[in-house]
Amino acid sequence: MTATRTRRTRGTGHELRGLVLERATDLLAELGDVDALTMRAVATASGVTPPSLYRHFSDKETLVQAVIAARFEEFTSVLRTAATNAADQPMARLEATARTYVHWGLRQPGHYRVLFSAANAGPAGLGLSPETEHPGAESYRTVIEAVAACLPVPRHDATLILATELWASLHGIVDLRITKPDMSWPAWDQLVDAALGAVRTAATNSSP
Template identity: 35%
Template sequence: MSTAPRARNRRGEGGLLRAEILAAATGLLDASGDPRAVTLRAVARAVGIAAPSIYPHFLDQSAIVLAVVRQAYAELADLIGSAMDRAGEDPRHRLHALCAAYLDFAHRHPERYRLLFGGVRIPGPGSGITPEDLLDLGAGALRLVVEGMTACVTAGCCTSTDPAADAIALWLGLHGLAHQRAIVTSFPWPADITRRLAVPLSHLVA
Protein backbone atom coordinates (compact mmCIF):
# COMPACT_ATOMS: atom_id res chain seq x y z
CA MET A 1 0.00 0.00 0.00
CA SER A 2 1.17 3.53 -0.75
CA THR A 3 2.56 5.63 2.07
CA ALA A 4 3.25 8.74 -0.05
CA PRO A 5 1.30 11.88 0.81
CA ARG A 6 -1.81 12.18 -1.32
CA ALA A 7 -3.01 15.24 -3.19
CA ARG A 8 -5.71 17.19 -1.38
CA ASN A 9 -9.24 16.58 -2.67
CA ARG A 10 -10.94 19.52 -4.31
CA ARG A 11 -13.90 21.11 -2.55
CA GLY A 12 -16.91 18.79 -2.72
CA GLU A 13 -14.79 15.66 -3.14
CA GLY A 14 -14.86 14.56 0.50
CA GLY A 15 -16.78 11.49 -0.54
CA LEU A 16 -13.77 10.37 -2.54
CA LEU A 17 -11.59 10.43 0.56
CA ARG A 18 -14.18 8.44 2.48
CA ALA A 19 -14.17 5.82 -0.27
CA GLU A 20 -10.35 5.71 -0.20
CA ILE A 21 -10.37 5.24 3.58
CA LEU A 22 -12.88 2.43 3.26
CA ALA A 23 -10.90 0.76 0.46
CA ALA A 24 -7.70 0.97 2.51
CA ALA A 25 -9.42 -0.52 5.55
CA THR A 26 -10.78 -3.37 3.45
CA GLY A 27 -7.32 -3.98 2.02
CA LEU A 28 -5.81 -4.14 5.50
CA LEU A 29 -8.46 -6.62 6.57
CA ASP A 30 -7.96 -8.80 3.49
CA ALA A 31 -4.19 -8.79 3.96
CA SER A 32 -4.16 -9.51 7.69
CA GLY A 33 -7.40 -11.37 8.35
CA ASP A 34 -7.63 -9.41 11.59
CA PRO A 35 -9.92 -6.39 12.10
CA ARG A 36 -7.49 -5.17 14.78
CA ALA A 37 -5.09 -4.36 11.95
CA VAL A 38 -7.55 -1.72 10.78
CA THR A 39 -6.21 1.07 12.99
CA LEU A 40 -6.59 4.76 12.28
CA ARG A 41 -2.84 5.08 11.89
CA ALA A 42 -2.56 2.13 9.50
CA VAL A 43 -5.47 3.34 7.39
CA ALA A 44 -4.09 6.87 7.27
CA ARG A 45 -0.68 5.56 6.21
CA ALA A 46 -2.24 3.47 3.45
CA VAL A 47 -4.23 6.42 2.10
CA GLY A 48 -1.38 8.91 2.51
CA ILE A 49 -3.09 11.27 4.93
CA ALA A 50 -2.73 12.31 8.55
CA ALA A 51 -4.82 10.26 10.96
CA PRO A 52 -6.91 13.29 12.09
CA SER A 53 -8.13 13.64 8.49
CA ILE A 54 -10.17 10.48 9.05
CA TYR A 55 -12.38 11.97 11.77
CA PRO A 56 -14.68 14.03 9.52
CA HIS A 57 -15.63 10.73 7.86
CA PHE A 58 -15.39 8.14 10.64
CA LEU A 59 -15.67 8.77 14.38
CA ASP A 60 -13.26 6.00 15.37
CA GLN A 61 -11.83 2.61 14.40
CA SER A 62 -15.07 0.79 15.15
CA ALA A 63 -16.95 3.08 12.77
CA ILE A 64 -14.51 2.18 9.99
CA VAL A 65 -14.91 -1.54 10.68
CA LEU A 66 -18.70 -1.17 10.70
CA ALA A 67 -18.50 0.56 7.31
CA VAL A 68 -16.38 -2.32 5.98
CA VAL A 69 -19.04 -4.75 7.23
CA ARG A 70 -21.85 -2.77 5.60
CA GLN A 71 -19.98 -2.70 2.31
CA ALA A 72 -19.26 -6.45 2.49
CA TYR A 73 -22.94 -7.18 3.07
CA ALA A 74 -23.79 -4.99 0.09
CA GLU A 75 -21.27 -6.93 -2.02
CA LEU A 76 -22.83 -10.19 -0.86
CA ALA A 77 -26.31 -8.97 -1.79
CA ASP A 78 -25.08 -7.82 -5.22
CA LEU A 79 -23.41 -11.18 -5.84
CA ILE A 80 -26.55 -13.09 -4.85
CA GLY A 81 -28.80 -10.84 -6.93
CA SER A 82 -26.59 -11.16 -10.01
CA ALA A 83 -26.44 -14.94 -9.65
CA MET A 84 -30.22 -15.14 -9.42
CA ASP A 85 -30.62 -12.98 -12.51
CA ARG A 86 -28.26 -15.19 -14.49
CA ALA A 87 -30.15 -18.30 -13.39
CA GLY A 88 -33.21 -17.38 -15.44
CA GLU A 89 -36.88 -17.52 -14.53
CA ASP A 90 -37.18 -20.94 -12.85
CA PRO A 91 -37.46 -20.14 -9.11
CA ARG A 92 -35.73 -23.39 -8.15
CA HIS A 93 -32.73 -22.53 -10.29
CA ARG A 94 -32.69 -19.05 -8.82
CA LEU A 95 -32.76 -20.41 -5.26
CA HIS A 96 -29.91 -22.82 -5.97
CA ALA A 97 -27.99 -19.97 -7.61
CA LEU A 98 -28.30 -17.77 -4.54
CA CYS A 99 -27.04 -20.60 -2.33
CA ALA A 100 -24.02 -21.11 -4.59
CA ALA A 101 -23.34 -17.37 -4.67
CA TYR A 102 -23.45 -17.13 -0.87
CA LEU A 103 -20.91 -19.93 -0.51
CA ASP A 104 -18.76 -18.47 -3.29
CA PHE A 105 -18.54 -15.15 -1.47
CA ALA A 106 -17.50 -16.91 1.75
CA HIS A 107 -14.83 -18.84 -0.15
CA ARG A 108 -13.42 -15.92 -2.15
CA HIS A 109 -13.46 -13.38 0.70
CA PRO A 110 -12.84 -15.40 3.88
CA GLU A 111 -11.61 -12.45 5.94
CA ARG A 112 -14.58 -10.27 5.07
CA TYR A 113 -16.98 -13.16 5.56
CA ARG A 114 -15.65 -13.85 9.07
CA LEU A 115 -16.04 -10.19 9.91
CA LEU A 116 -19.71 -10.24 8.88
CA PHE A 117 -20.51 -12.61 11.72
CA GLY A 118 -17.66 -11.72 14.09
CA GLY A 119 -16.97 -9.35 16.93
CA VAL A 120 -18.45 -6.28 15.30
CA ARG A 121 -21.82 -7.63 16.44
CA ILE A 122 -20.60 -7.62 20.05
CA PRO A 123 -19.13 -4.13 20.45
CA GLY A 124 -16.39 -3.82 23.03
CA PRO A 125 -16.05 -1.17 25.75
CA GLY A 126 -15.70 2.29 24.30
CA SER A 127 -16.89 1.22 20.87
CA GLY A 128 -18.85 3.78 18.91
CA ILE A 129 -21.13 1.04 17.54
CA THR A 130 -24.67 1.12 18.94
CA PRO A 131 -27.33 -1.62 18.93
CA GLU A 132 -29.23 0.43 16.37
CA ASP A 133 -26.23 0.26 14.03
CA LEU A 134 -26.49 -3.52 14.00
CA LEU A 135 -30.21 -3.88 13.33
CA ASP A 136 -30.11 -3.88 9.54
CA LEU A 137 -26.80 -5.65 8.93
CA GLY A 138 -27.33 -8.24 6.23
CA ALA A 139 -30.97 -7.29 5.71
CA GLY A 140 -30.56 -6.80 1.97
CA ALA A 141 -29.00 -10.21 1.41
CA LEU A 142 -31.52 -11.95 3.66
CA ARG A 143 -34.36 -10.22 1.83
CA LEU A 144 -33.21 -11.87 -1.40
CA VAL A 145 -33.30 -15.28 0.27
CA VAL A 146 -36.84 -14.62 1.50
CA GLU A 147 -37.88 -13.48 -1.97
CA GLY A 148 -36.32 -16.55 -3.53
CA MET A 149 -38.13 -18.83 -1.12
CA THR A 150 -41.43 -17.00 -1.59
CA ALA A 151 -41.14 -17.29 -5.38
CA CYS A 152 -40.73 -21.06 -5.03
CA VAL A 153 -43.85 -21.24 -2.85
CA THR A 154 -45.81 -19.21 -5.40
CA ALA A 155 -44.63 -21.49 -8.21
CA GLY A 156 -45.71 -24.57 -6.28
CA CYS A 157 -42.23 -26.06 -6.03
CA CYS A 158 -41.79 -25.38 -2.32
CA THR A 159 -43.96 -26.59 0.55
CA SER A 160 -42.82 -23.99 3.08
CA THR A 161 -45.62 -22.53 5.18
CA ASP A 162 -43.39 -19.74 6.49
CA PRO A 163 -40.93 -18.59 3.81
CA ALA A 164 -39.40 -15.92 6.03
CA ALA A 165 -38.60 -18.35 8.84
CA ASP A 166 -37.38 -21.02 6.43
CA ALA A 167 -35.19 -18.44 4.67
CA ILE A 168 -33.48 -17.81 8.00
CA ALA A 169 -33.02 -21.57 8.47
CA LEU A 170 -31.50 -21.82 4.99
CA TRP A 171 -29.20 -18.87 5.72
CA LEU A 172 -28.03 -20.56 8.93
CA GLY A 173 -27.43 -23.81 7.07
CA LEU A 174 -25.36 -22.06 4.41
CA HIS A 175 -23.39 -20.24 7.09
CA GLY A 176 -22.65 -23.52 8.84
CA LEU A 177 -21.42 -25.10 5.61
CA ALA A 178 -19.29 -22.07 4.76
CA HIS A 179 -17.75 -22.12 8.22
CA GLN A 180 -16.96 -25.83 8.15
CA ARG A 181 -15.48 -25.65 4.67
CA ALA A 182 -13.19 -22.87 5.86
CA ILE A 183 -11.85 -24.71 8.92
CA VAL A 184 -11.99 -28.35 7.73
CA THR A 185 -10.37 -27.90 4.35
CA SER A 186 -9.22 -31.50 3.98
CA PHE A 187 -12.66 -33.05 4.47
CA PRO A 188 -14.00 -34.81 1.34
CA TRP A 189 -17.18 -32.78 0.95
CA PRO A 190 -19.73 -34.36 -1.42
CA ALA A 191 -19.80 -32.58 -4.76
CA ASP A 192 -23.52 -31.92 -4.39
CA ILE A 193 -23.42 -30.89 -0.73
CA THR A 194 -24.97 -27.49 -1.44
CA ARG A 195 -28.01 -29.07 -3.08
CA ARG A 196 -28.28 -31.68 -0.32
CA LEU A 197 -28.36 -28.87 2.21
CA ALA A 198 -30.61 -26.48 0.32
CA VAL A 199 -33.36 -28.84 -0.82
CA PRO A 200 -34.57 -29.98 2.63
CA LEU A 201 -34.02 -26.62 4.33
CA SER A 202 -35.98 -24.79 1.64
CA HIS A 203 -38.65 -27.52 1.37
CA LEU A 204 -38.20 -27.82 -2.39
CA VAL A 205 -40.16 -30.47 -4.26
CA ALA A 206 -39.56 -31.93 -7.71
Template identity: 35%
Template structure:
Protein backbone atom coordinates in the same frame (compact mmCIF):
# COMPACT_ATOMS: atom_id res chain seq x y z
CA UNK B 1 7.75 0.94 1.61
CA UNK B 2 7.64 4.66 0.97
CA UNK B 3 4.44 6.67 0.95
CA UNK B 4 3.88 10.06 -0.61
CA UNK B 5 2.30 12.49 1.85
CA UNK B 6 -1.27 13.26 0.92
CA UNK B 7 -2.01 16.77 -0.23
CA UNK B 8 -4.24 18.76 2.09
CA UNK B 9 -7.88 18.14 1.16
CA UNK B 10 -9.90 20.95 -0.28
CA UNK B 11 -12.91 22.11 1.71
CA UNK B 12 -15.86 19.79 1.24
CA UNK B 13 -13.76 16.76 0.19
CA UNK B 14 -14.40 14.81 3.39
CA UNK B 15 -16.38 12.16 1.51
CA UNK B 16 -13.43 11.61 -0.82
CA UNK B 17 -11.04 11.16 2.11
CA UNK B 18 -13.45 8.76 3.79
CA UNK B 19 -13.56 6.69 0.60
CA UNK B 20 -9.74 6.64 0.45
CA UNK B 21 -9.58 5.45 4.06
CA UNK B 22 -12.07 2.66 3.38
CA UNK B 23 -10.23 1.60 0.24
CA UNK B 24 -6.85 1.53 2.00
CA UNK B 25 -8.31 -0.47 4.88
CA UNK B 26 -9.95 -2.95 2.51
CA UNK B 27 -6.66 -3.56 0.68
CA UNK B 28 -4.65 -3.82 3.90
CA UNK B 29 -7.14 -6.26 5.40
CA UNK B 30 -7.07 -8.42 2.27
CA UNK B 31 -3.27 -8.36 2.16
CA UNK B 32 -2.71 -9.06 5.86
CA UNK B 33 -5.46 -11.67 6.11
CA UNK B 34 -6.39 -10.77 9.66
CA UNK B 35 -7.90 -7.75 11.37
CA UNK B 36 -5.27 -7.82 14.14
CA UNK B 37 -2.63 -6.97 11.54
CA UNK B 38 -4.46 -3.76 10.59
CA UNK B 39 -3.86 -0.55 12.54
CA UNK B 40 -5.07 3.04 12.30
CA UNK B 41 -1.46 4.18 12.08
CA UNK B 42 -0.79 1.94 9.06
CA UNK B 43 -3.91 3.13 7.30
CA UNK B 44 -3.07 6.77 7.99
CA UNK B 45 0.40 6.24 6.52
CA UNK B 46 -0.98 4.62 3.36
CA UNK B 47 -3.55 7.38 2.80
CA UNK B 48 -1.05 10.10 3.68
CA UNK B 49 -2.87 11.66 6.64
CA UNK B 50 -2.44 11.71 10.38
CA UNK B 51 -4.32 9.23 12.62
CA UNK B 52 -6.55 12.02 14.04
CA UNK B 53 -7.80 12.64 10.48
CA UNK B 54 -9.14 9.10 10.40
CA UNK B 55 -10.81 9.48 13.79
CA UNK B 56 -12.77 12.41 12.40
CA UNK B 57 -14.53 9.91 10.11
CA UNK B 58 -14.58 6.79 12.29
CA UNK B 59 -14.91 6.63 16.06
CA UNK B 60 -12.43 3.76 16.37
CA UNK B 61 -10.86 0.86 14.52
CA UNK B 62 -13.87 -1.36 15.11
CA UNK B 63 -16.21 1.08 13.39
CA UNK B 64 -13.77 1.45 10.49
CA UNK B 65 -13.47 -2.31 10.03
CA UNK B 66 -17.24 -2.74 10.21
CA UNK B 67 -17.71 -0.08 7.54
CA UNK B 68 -15.19 -1.84 5.29
CA UNK B 69 -16.87 -5.22 5.76
CA UNK B 70 -20.30 -3.70 5.07
CA UNK B 71 -18.94 -2.12 1.90
CA UNK B 72 -17.56 -5.47 0.72
CA UNK B 73 -20.86 -7.21 1.43
CA UNK B 74 -22.77 -4.70 -0.64
CA UNK B 75 -21.45 -6.70 -3.61
CA UNK B 76 -23.24 -9.80 -2.31
CA UNK B 77 -26.55 -8.37 -3.48
CA UNK B 78 -25.34 -8.16 -7.08
CA UNK B 79 -23.77 -11.62 -6.97
CA UNK B 80 -26.90 -13.33 -5.66
CA UNK B 81 -28.99 -11.47 -8.24
CA UNK B 82 -26.65 -12.45 -11.07
CA UNK B 83 -26.73 -16.10 -9.96
CA UNK B 84 -30.53 -16.25 -10.04
CA UNK B 85 -31.73 -17.14 -13.52
CA UNK B 86 -35.25 -15.65 -13.88
CA UNK B 87 -36.10 -18.41 -16.36
CA UNK B 88 -35.59 -21.06 -13.68
CA UNK B 89 -38.15 -22.15 -11.08
CA UNK B 90 -38.12 -20.44 -7.66
CA UNK B 91 -36.84 -23.64 -6.02
CA UNK B 92 -33.94 -23.82 -8.46
CA UNK B 93 -33.19 -20.16 -7.79
CA UNK B 94 -33.01 -20.89 -4.06
CA UNK B 95 -30.28 -23.41 -4.81
CA UNK B 96 -28.46 -20.93 -7.04
CA UNK B 97 -28.68 -18.20 -4.40
CA UNK B 98 -27.25 -20.54 -1.78
CA UNK B 99 -24.35 -21.40 -4.08
CA UNK B 100 -23.69 -17.71 -4.76
CA UNK B 101 -23.72 -16.92 -1.04
CA UNK B 102 -21.17 -19.62 -0.20
CA UNK B 103 -19.02 -18.68 -3.18
CA UNK B 104 -18.96 -15.05 -2.07
CA UNK B 105 -18.00 -16.01 1.48
CA UNK B 106 -15.12 -18.15 0.20
CA UNK B 107 -13.87 -15.26 -1.95
CA UNK B 108 -13.85 -12.92 1.07
CA UNK B 109 -12.92 -15.19 3.99
CA UNK B 110 -11.67 -12.60 6.49
CA UNK B 111 -14.52 -10.19 5.77
CA UNK B 112 -16.99 -13.06 6.13
CA UNK B 113 -15.53 -14.09 9.47
CA UNK B 114 -15.79 -10.51 10.71
CA UNK B 115 -19.33 -10.15 9.38
CA UNK B 116 -20.40 -13.15 11.44
CA UNK B 117 -18.64 -12.13 14.64
CA UNK B 118 -21.18 -12.07 17.50
CA UNK B 119 -22.37 -8.62 18.55
CA UNK B 120 -24.81 -7.27 21.09
CA UNK B 121 -26.62 -5.04 18.61
CA UNK B 122 -27.23 -5.02 14.86
CA UNK B 123 -24.74 -2.92 12.93
CA UNK B 124 -23.97 -1.82 9.40
CA UNK B 125 -23.02 -5.33 8.27
CA UNK B 126 -26.30 -6.76 9.56
CA UNK B 127 -28.23 -4.14 7.64
CA UNK B 128 -26.41 -5.03 4.43
CA UNK B 129 -26.94 -8.77 4.93
CA UNK B 130 -30.61 -8.22 5.66
CA UNK B 131 -31.05 -6.22 2.48
CA UNK B 132 -29.12 -8.71 0.33
CA UNK B 133 -28.95 -12.34 1.43
CA UNK B 134 -32.07 -12.32 3.59
CA UNK B 135 -34.10 -10.28 1.10
CA UNK B 136 -33.24 -12.54 -1.86
CA UNK B 137 -33.94 -15.74 0.07
CA UNK B 138 -37.20 -14.29 1.42
CA UNK B 139 -38.47 -13.16 -1.98
CA UNK B 140 -37.76 -16.53 -3.56
CA UNK B 141 -39.22 -18.51 -0.65
CA UNK B 142 -42.37 -16.40 -0.96
CA UNK B 143 -42.59 -17.33 -4.65
CA UNK B 144 -42.30 -21.01 -3.70
CA UNK B 145 -45.09 -20.55 -1.18
CA UNK B 146 -47.30 -18.83 -3.73
CA UNK B 147 -46.85 -21.82 -6.04
CA UNK B 148 -47.57 -24.30 -3.24
CA UNK B 149 -44.10 -25.85 -3.49
CA UNK B 150 -43.49 -24.81 0.13
CA UNK B 151 -46.34 -24.68 2.62
CA UNK B 152 -47.69 -21.09 2.64
CA UNK B 153 -47.03 -19.07 5.78
CA UNK B 154 -44.34 -16.94 7.35
CA UNK B 155 -41.26 -17.19 5.10
CA UNK B 156 -38.82 -16.19 7.86
CA UNK B 157 -38.33 -19.68 9.41
CA UNK B 158 -37.64 -21.16 5.97
CA UNK B 159 -35.23 -18.35 5.13
CA UNK B 160 -33.36 -18.95 8.38
CA UNK B 161 -33.11 -22.67 7.57
CA UNK B 162 -31.58 -21.89 4.18
CA UNK B 163 -29.29 -19.20 5.55
CA UNK B 164 -28.15 -21.48 8.38
CA UNK B 165 -27.24 -24.15 5.85
CA UNK B 166 -25.36 -21.75 3.57
CA UNK B 167 -23.58 -20.17 6.52
CA UNK B 168 -22.57 -23.55 7.93
CA UNK B 169 -21.06 -24.65 4.65
CA UNK B 170 -19.25 -21.35 4.15
CA UNK B 171 -17.90 -21.22 7.70
CA UNK B 172 -16.52 -24.76 7.59
CA UNK B 173 -14.97 -24.36 4.15
CA UNK B 174 -13.21 -21.23 5.37
CA UNK B 175 -12.18 -22.53 8.80
CA UNK B 176 -11.26 -26.10 7.77
CA UNK B 177 -10.06 -25.99 4.15
CA UNK B 178 -7.85 -29.04 4.72
CA UNK B 179 -10.78 -31.43 5.24
CA UNK B 180 -11.50 -33.83 2.33
CA UNK B 181 -14.23 -31.74 0.72
CA UNK B 182 -13.48 -32.88 -2.81
CA UNK B 183 -14.90 -30.51 -5.41
CA UNK B 184 -16.02 -27.63 -3.18
CA UNK B 185 -18.61 -26.32 -5.63
CA UNK B 186 -20.10 -29.78 -6.09
CA UNK B 187 -20.13 -30.36 -2.33
CA UNK B 188 -21.94 -27.08 -1.75
CA UNK B 189 -24.40 -27.90 -4.49
CA UNK B 190 -25.24 -31.29 -2.96
CA UNK B 191 -25.94 -29.76 0.43
CA UNK B 192 -28.11 -26.95 -0.95
CA UNK B 193 -30.06 -29.39 -3.14
CA UNK B 194 -30.59 -31.63 -0.12
CA UNK B 195 -32.04 -28.73 1.87
CA UNK B 196 -34.34 -27.66 -0.96
CA UNK B 197 -35.53 -31.18 -1.79
CA UNK B 198 -35.99 -32.03 1.88
CA UNK B 199 -38.24 -29.02 2.39
CA UNK B 200 -40.38 -29.93 -0.64
CA UNK B 201 -40.75 -33.57 0.44
CA UNK B 202 -41.61 -32.73 4.02
CA UNK B 203 -44.08 -30.00 3.07
CA UNK B 204 -45.79 -31.80 0.19
CA UNK B 205 -45.44 -35.53 0.80
CA UNK B 206 -44.66 -36.62 4.35
CA UNK B 207 -45.70 -33.75 6.58
CA UNK B 208 -43.82 -31.57 9.06
CA UNK B 209 -43.89 -34.18 11.87
CA UNK B 210 -42.36 -37.02 9.88
CA UNK B 211 -39.78 -39.05 11.81
CA UNK B 212 -36.32 -39.88 10.51
CA UNK B 213 -37.29 -43.56 10.33
CA UNK B 214 -40.45 -42.80 8.35
CA UNK B 215 -38.45 -40.64 5.97
CA UNK B 216 -35.90 -43.42 5.49
CA UNK B 217 -38.68 -45.95 4.85
CA UNK B 218 -40.31 -43.64 2.29
CA UNK B 219 -36.95 -43.18 0.57
CA UNK B 220 -36.41 -46.96 0.45
CA UNK B 221 -39.86 -47.55 -1.03
CA UNK B 222 -39.34 -44.85 -3.64
CA UNK B 223 -35.71 -45.54 -4.46
CA UNK B 224 -34.92 -44.87 -8.07
CA UNK B 225 -34.10 -48.00 -10.02
CA UNK B 226 -31.19 -47.55 -12.46
Protein backbone atom coordinates in the same frame (compact mmCIF):
# COMPACT_ATOMS: atom_id res chain seq x y z
CA MET C 1 0.28 -7.06 6.47
CA THR C 2 3.02 -4.48 6.75
CA ALA C 3 2.70 -1.83 9.42
CA THR C 4 3.62 1.09 7.17
CA ARG C 5 2.68 2.13 3.67
CA THR C 6 3.89 4.82 1.33
CA ARG C 7 1.93 8.03 1.80
CA ARG C 8 -0.53 8.17 -1.09
CA THR C 9 -0.98 11.17 -3.30
CA ARG C 10 -4.10 13.22 -2.77
CA GLY C 11 -7.10 11.95 -4.73
CA THR C 12 -10.80 12.63 -4.67
CA GLY C 13 -12.76 12.21 -1.47
CA HIS C 14 -14.67 9.32 -3.04
CA GLU C 15 -11.44 7.53 -3.97
CA LEU C 16 -10.00 7.99 -0.51
CA ARG C 17 -13.17 6.76 1.15
CA GLY C 18 -13.15 3.62 -1.00
CA LEU C 19 -9.48 2.98 -0.23
CA VAL C 20 -10.02 3.43 3.51
CA LEU C 21 -12.95 1.01 3.49
CA GLU C 22 -10.85 -1.60 1.69
CA ARG C 23 -7.90 -1.21 4.06
CA ALA C 24 -10.16 -1.24 7.12
CA THR C 25 -11.78 -4.41 5.79
CA ASP C 26 -8.39 -6.05 5.40
CA LEU C 27 -7.32 -5.06 8.91
CA LEU C 28 -10.59 -6.19 10.46
CA ALA C 29 -10.37 -9.53 8.67
CA GLU C 30 -6.84 -9.95 10.03
CA LEU C 31 -7.64 -8.85 13.59
CA GLY C 32 -11.01 -10.55 13.84
CA ASP C 33 -12.32 -8.09 16.42
CA VAL C 34 -13.75 -4.61 16.03
CA ASP C 35 -12.32 -3.65 19.43
CA ALA C 36 -8.77 -4.37 18.20
CA LEU C 37 -9.08 -2.05 15.21
CA THR C 38 -7.65 1.46 15.59
CA MET C 39 -8.09 4.57 13.49
CA ARG C 40 -4.32 5.09 13.47
CA ALA C 41 -3.77 1.62 12.02
CA VAL C 42 -6.36 2.24 9.32
CA ALA C 43 -4.76 5.58 8.46
CA THR C 44 -1.32 3.98 8.22
CA ALA C 45 -2.60 1.14 6.07
CA SER C 46 -4.35 3.64 3.82
CA GLY C 47 -1.27 5.83 3.46
CA VAL C 48 -2.93 8.91 4.92
CA THR C 49 -2.61 10.91 8.10
CA PRO C 50 -5.08 10.39 10.97
CA PRO C 51 -6.50 13.92 10.48
CA SER C 52 -7.25 13.07 6.83
CA LEU C 53 -9.03 9.93 7.96
CA TYR C 54 -11.10 11.81 10.53
CA ARG C 55 -12.29 14.21 7.86
CA HIS C 56 -14.17 11.30 6.30
CA PHE C 57 -15.04 9.28 9.42
CA SER C 58 -15.65 11.11 12.68
CA ASP C 59 -14.76 8.09 14.85
CA LYS C 60 -14.08 4.36 14.72
CA GLU C 61 -17.72 3.45 15.19
CA THR C 62 -18.68 5.46 12.11
CA LEU C 63 -15.89 3.84 10.12
CA VAL C 64 -16.82 0.30 11.15
CA GLN C 65 -20.48 0.97 10.37
CA ALA C 66 -19.44 2.08 6.88
CA VAL C 67 -17.22 -1.00 6.41
CA ILE C 68 -19.94 -3.45 7.41
CA ALA C 69 -22.57 -1.62 5.36
CA ALA C 70 -20.36 -1.55 2.26
CA ARG C 71 -19.42 -5.19 2.47
CA PHE C 72 -23.02 -6.33 3.05
CA GLU C 73 -24.21 -4.11 0.20
CA GLU C 74 -21.68 -5.82 -2.06
CA PHE C 75 -22.71 -9.27 -0.84
CA THR C 76 -26.44 -8.61 -1.26
CA SER C 77 -25.95 -7.15 -4.73
CA VAL C 78 -24.05 -10.25 -5.84
CA LEU C 79 -26.81 -12.53 -4.54
CA ARG C 80 -29.58 -10.54 -6.19
CA THR C 81 -27.72 -10.32 -9.50
CA ALA C 82 -27.22 -14.09 -9.54
CA ALA C 83 -30.94 -14.66 -9.01
CA THR C 84 -31.87 -12.13 -11.69
CA ASN C 85 -29.57 -13.77 -14.24
CA ALA C 86 -30.83 -17.29 -13.53
CA ALA C 87 -33.57 -19.08 -15.45
CA ASP C 88 -37.04 -17.70 -14.83
CA GLN C 89 -38.00 -20.39 -12.34
CA PRO C 90 -38.08 -19.96 -8.56
CA MET C 91 -35.94 -23.00 -7.79
CA ALA C 92 -33.37 -22.05 -10.42
CA ARG C 93 -33.12 -18.58 -8.87
CA LEU C 94 -32.71 -20.06 -5.38
CA GLU C 95 -30.04 -22.46 -6.60
CA ALA C 96 -28.16 -19.58 -8.23
CA THR C 97 -28.43 -17.56 -5.03
CA ALA C 98 -27.12 -20.43 -2.90
CA ARG C 99 -24.21 -21.26 -5.19
CA THR C 100 -23.26 -17.61 -5.48
CA TYR C 101 -23.32 -17.25 -1.69
CA VAL C 102 -20.67 -19.95 -1.34
CA HIS C 103 -18.68 -18.93 -4.39
CA TRP C 104 -18.46 -15.31 -3.21
CA GLY C 105 -17.46 -16.35 0.31
CA LEU C 106 -14.67 -18.58 -0.95
CA ARG C 107 -13.38 -15.93 -3.36
CA GLN C 108 -13.59 -13.15 -0.76
CA PRO C 109 -12.57 -14.86 2.50
CA GLY C 110 -11.44 -11.62 4.11
CA HIS C 111 -14.70 -9.86 3.38
CA TYR C 112 -16.64 -12.92 4.51
CA ARG C 113 -14.78 -13.07 7.81
CA VAL C 114 -15.55 -9.42 8.43
CA LEU C 115 -19.26 -9.97 7.85
CA PHE C 116 -19.74 -13.22 9.73
CA SER C 117 -16.78 -13.85 12.05
CA ALA C 118 -15.55 -10.51 13.39
CA ALA C 119 -16.24 -10.09 17.10
CA ASN C 120 -18.21 -7.06 18.31
CA ALA C 121 -19.72 -6.39 14.87
CA GLY C 122 -23.32 -6.92 15.94
CA PRO C 123 -25.87 -4.17 16.56
CA ALA C 124 -24.33 -3.23 19.93
CA GLY C 125 -20.79 -3.19 18.58
CA LEU C 126 -21.86 -1.04 15.65
CA GLY C 127 -23.71 1.35 17.91
CA LEU C 128 -27.04 0.75 16.19
CA SER C 129 -30.21 1.90 17.90
CA PRO C 130 -32.95 -0.73 18.51
CA GLU C 131 -35.03 0.64 15.65
CA THR C 132 -32.12 0.58 13.16
CA GLU C 133 -31.92 -2.48 10.92
CA HIS C 134 -28.59 -4.30 10.81
CA PRO C 135 -26.80 -3.93 7.43
CA GLY C 136 -26.94 -7.70 6.98
CA ALA C 137 -30.72 -7.88 7.15
CA GLU C 138 -31.16 -7.31 3.43
CA SER C 139 -28.99 -10.25 2.42
CA TYR C 140 -30.87 -12.50 4.84
CA ARG C 141 -34.16 -11.20 3.43
CA THR C 142 -32.90 -12.04 -0.07
CA VAL C 143 -32.59 -15.71 0.87
CA ILE C 144 -35.96 -15.72 2.67
CA GLU C 145 -37.69 -14.27 -0.39
CA ALA C 146 -35.98 -16.77 -2.71
CA VAL C 147 -37.13 -19.67 -0.53
CA ALA C 148 -40.67 -18.30 -0.25
CA ALA C 149 -40.93 -18.08 -4.04
CA CYS C 150 -40.32 -21.83 -4.29
CA LEU C 151 -43.23 -22.77 -2.03
CA PRO C 152 -46.73 -23.03 -3.54
CA VAL C 153 -48.26 -21.88 -0.27
CA PRO C 154 -45.52 -20.13 1.71
CA ARG C 155 -46.15 -19.74 5.42
CA HIS C 156 -44.03 -17.24 7.28
CA ASP C 157 -42.91 -19.59 10.05
CA ALA C 158 -42.07 -22.50 7.73
CA THR C 159 -40.35 -20.22 5.22
CA LEU C 160 -38.24 -18.60 7.93
CA ILE C 161 -37.11 -22.00 9.25
CA LEU C 162 -36.22 -23.29 5.79
CA ALA C 163 -34.38 -20.10 4.86
CA THR C 164 -32.45 -19.99 8.12
CA GLU C 165 -31.56 -23.66 7.84
CA LEU C 166 -30.30 -23.08 4.30
CA TRP C 167 -28.35 -19.99 5.34
CA ALA C 168 -26.72 -21.91 8.21
CA SER C 169 -25.70 -24.70 5.82
CA LEU C 170 -24.23 -22.28 3.28
CA HIS C 171 -22.37 -20.44 6.02
CA GLY C 172 -20.98 -23.72 7.29
CA ILE C 173 -19.74 -24.71 3.84
CA VAL C 174 -17.83 -21.44 3.53
CA ASP C 175 -16.64 -21.17 7.11
CA LEU C 176 -15.25 -24.71 7.26
CA ARG C 177 -13.16 -24.11 4.16
CA ILE C 178 -11.88 -20.77 5.41
CA THR C 179 -10.99 -21.95 8.91
CA LYS C 180 -9.90 -25.50 8.07
CA PRO C 181 -8.61 -25.35 4.48
CA ASP C 182 -6.42 -28.45 4.85
CA MET C 183 -9.33 -30.78 5.54
CA SER C 184 -10.63 -32.98 2.73
CA TRP C 185 -14.12 -31.54 2.49
CA PRO C 186 -16.59 -32.83 -0.10
CA ALA C 187 -16.98 -30.65 -3.19
CA TRP C 188 -18.77 -27.46 -2.18
CA ASP C 189 -21.26 -27.59 -5.07
CA GLN C 190 -22.36 -31.05 -3.94
CA LEU C 191 -22.86 -29.74 -0.41
CA VAL C 192 -24.88 -26.80 -1.72
CA ASP C 193 -27.07 -29.22 -3.66
CA ALA C 194 -27.64 -31.25 -0.48
CA ALA C 195 -28.42 -28.10 1.51
CA LEU C 196 -31.17 -27.25 -0.98
CA GLY C 197 -32.82 -30.62 -0.41
CA ALA C 198 -35.14 -29.45 2.36
CA VAL C 199 -36.51 -26.63 0.22
CA ARG C 200 -37.01 -28.95 -2.75
CA THR C 201 -38.89 -31.39 -0.53
CA ALA C 202 -41.07 -28.65 0.91
CA ALA C 203 -41.79 -27.31 -2.56
CA THR C 204 -42.88 -30.74 -3.73
CA ASN C 205 -44.93 -31.64 -0.67
CA SER C 206 -46.67 -28.28 -0.18
CA SER C 207 -50.25 -28.18 -1.30
CA PRO C 208 -52.94 -25.51 -1.21
